[in-house]
Amino acid sequence: MKTTLQIEVKKTDHSRIHETDFDNLVFGKVISDHMFVADYVNGEWTDLRIEPYAPLSLNPANATLHYGQSIFEGMKAYKNDNGEILLFRADANQKRLNESAARMCIPELPEEIFMEGLLQLLDLDRNWIPNKPGYSLYIRPFIFATDDYIGVKPSEKYKFMIFTCPVGHYYSKPVAVKVEQHYTRAVEGGTGAAKAAGNYAASLYPALLAQRQGYEQLLWTDGKTHQFIEESGTMNVMFIINNTLITAPTHTGTILKGITRDSVLKIARDWGMQVEERFLSVEELEKAIQQNTLQEAFGTGTAATIAQIYKINIYGTDYGLPSKPADSFSYRVLETLDNIKYGREEDSRGWIIKV
Template sequence: METKLQIDITKTSKSKLQETDFDNLVFGKTISDHMFVADFKKGEWTDFRIEPYAPLSLNPANATLHYGQSVFEGMKAYKNDEGDILLFRADANQKRLNESAVRMCIPEVPEELFMEGLMQLLDLDRDWIPNKPGYSLYIRPFIFATDDYLGIRPSENYKFMIFTCPVGHYYSKPVTVKVEQKYTRAAEGGTGAAKAAGNYAGSLYPALLAQKEGYDQLIWTDGKTHQNIEESGTMNLMFMINNTLITAPTNKGTILKGITRDSVLKLAKEMGYPVEERFLTVQELEKALIENSIQEAFGTGTAATIAHIAKIHLNGVDYELSSKSPDSFSIQVLETLDKIKYGKVEDNRGWIIKL
């Protein structure tokens, strides 16, 4: 592989590949052999390296531990039948990471550094990419503050890292969700559009309460009125109502600009479906559930890909959604995405990077 940046590589002395059960992967539990690391010091990114995956040593005064200055991304790599590595829309992940970084006062990672570090890491750990339908290599790039200082200000030093893990399906069955009308995930002017660690920490307690009631996830509503449907805990939401695809807009700064979301919307338009990027109100949703005019509801995300919703709890009532049919939009779009990601069809949208 042609290299542009000088990246020092230290290979592991003992790979974990042979002891890994690829038929029984728990999402996020099995980590590949190596990780990419870069440090931000004196105003620039430096010391690029790939080294064996290992724990970090942190000072108890580390700024991230106290003030949460951390952002991350989630993306996936696949293998085609020829054994090539296929990266899906990695450029979009790189841009979104930097958008999150700007919001959190974190220095941006240059595209060349992001892509070269990622590609060399994937090339080194290519045997960790599962070569079976429905499986992939999950990639976690992230940046966090490394100052050892308890004053509240942006850190002066940071660490950018990438590690990977082989994964199967995030959800093994359709999910059940509850519409949340008390707690708030994000508000206009906040950090809802950033993939920041603190956003997820704040959502854990309401989600836990819902899980204790038997639901897999929450449907978040807007923080001001709780009358507009926004997104779910791990995914953007989409509703097919009267053959029109409806999903919340991302221009209010409260919703993550999902890359799978964007891909699905582009495919929907290509397939001739009307698309409305607008807030579905809670009242509209309830009316559609009562009248059974929702053909399907599903979530979109890198981890979940397309997660079908089987039940929605709203205002004390459980509404069962009809079983998805083989010709439903979500099934069609999932099959199309999979064909693109696994190299079964030609990529004519510029979404795939082949290694």
């Protein structure tokens, strides 16, 4: 991408990379040396800069702290065997960020600022990208309101930032999930399709209740009837019943348009698999488990990639799912995605950007 952007770069005087234990990374705990920052003032994005990662100074009247105008993305960069940096589907994340921005009354961020700021940041902190299987650099772009004003209205000023974290696996083993039948994550007309901070805040309490009962995640159901499965707390969910891949559609605006979700669906269709984007009822899921026609259940997401589900609680009853063979769809699609991300397989879909 050719660019005329002027990005000021101030490098850290003290890198923390030699203090980092790359063999024992806790997801999201270790932050790389630098961050990209841009400010929205007087109707334009300005003051583009890369500077050492450091705490922010906020006015107590900051609009985000009171009214929650905040959106974010999650993406990853990888290293291939030649040490080259590979960025997976960054264009899709950039487009989704602006879709979230429109819903949350945040000004659109130009693609050039997103991509050039990201690429320069990755190039500067390239040594933070782990060079071992299963590891990557997690990337967190986000925008939040910066008006210092107590009033319920869209902010006039915003800050866009990107920082990165070297990470290992988000889930180190298969997860247990519970069907939620009381609390609601999203409703039609709400903000469920936006990657907005408030959506996650609202999900914390019911997720905590489930975790206290031994379940890593919830299977959220529709807000009207709680009869149809939508998604999970950190990932979209998919089921294979009678050789058909089933996952909830995104047209209702209650489900996040997952980049990994979309990638899995594209690969499945390329492989000739039957795919149905429709709402699966809890009753149909339970019946499939009881009749042994549920072949696979798994989550998809940037952090989790493919998360195997080994147990589902449906209205108080635990259903253990049988272990899957190594050639099952979810394992094969995970291997394919990893091969593309790490440069071990040809990228025939144009998903990879080399930094």
